[in-house]
Amino acid sequence: MSMLKTTLLNATEAGAVELRRYFNNADLKISNKEGINNWVTEADHASEKAIMDVIAKDFPDHFILSEETGEIKTDSEYKWIIDPIDGTINFASGIPICAVSIGLEKDGEIIMGAVYNPFLDEFFFAQKGFGASLNDKKIQVSQKKEVLHSCLVTGFPYSYLDQPNGPLECFERFIRKGIPVRRLGSAAIDLCWVAAGRFDGFYEHNLSPWDVAAGFLIVEEAGGKVTDMKGSHYNPYKNQLVATNGQIHEELLDVIAGRKTL
Secondary structure (H helix, E strand, C coil): HHHHHHHHHHHHHHHHHHHHHCCCCCCCEEECCCCCCCCEEEHHHHHHHHHHHHHHHCCCCCCCEECEEEEEECCCCCCEEEEECHHHHHHCCCCCCCCCEEEEEEEEEEEEEEECCCCCCEEEEECCCCCCEEEECCCCCCCCHHHHHHCCCEEECCCCCCCCHHHHHHHHHHHHHCCCCCCCCHHHHHHHHCCCCCCCCEEEEECCCCHHHHHHHHHHHCCEEECCCCEEECCCCCCCEEECCCCCCHHHHHHCCCCCCC
């Protein structure tokens, strides 16, 4: 396990070196993937290459799933789930709320995760069964007990589909009651900040595995709870997620589903 951890930490740091190199670079090349505001930059590609080089050197036979490259399939029991820059629009806009995120899955279960924001110098790490840390100091979720007194965070899909209990409808329920709901633009950081007790809860309607593979384990290992929006067992291949300190979880699910009015 220690070799896997070393590789994870080294790969995360290697990606972050590229983020530092390209950040606030006026010549940064940006292109658009399918869909509106679905940006990818040369920094995403440079970070991804640096990460994959570290993993390939130590574990050349491992399965890799990365946002930019897609799947590099093998029959290994280990799969690395990589977001070379979570928060690309922030990154490309010079907003320092973005991170490298890498989760490691074994036989379908996330066993380790790292999220590193080099601009705030915050390195979050968790190993299943061993707790979660920020810069090597143990972290824990908050103790808030009511949604009404919570600080929440969410994100919106760029292509918004009008659906019952959708992103705008849920958002309105909270803000009309004066509940602070932040939107940072990086799901990986949102999750880590729940784990660190800064936010009491996070919910989002449309996420990809690389956004959350590391962060959701970090929340669980910090004592929090993560489910889908129905309250069922969560895994990173579900696109809807609710992550909380555990104490406001059921109430938050009820508000999102429209079962409860605040």
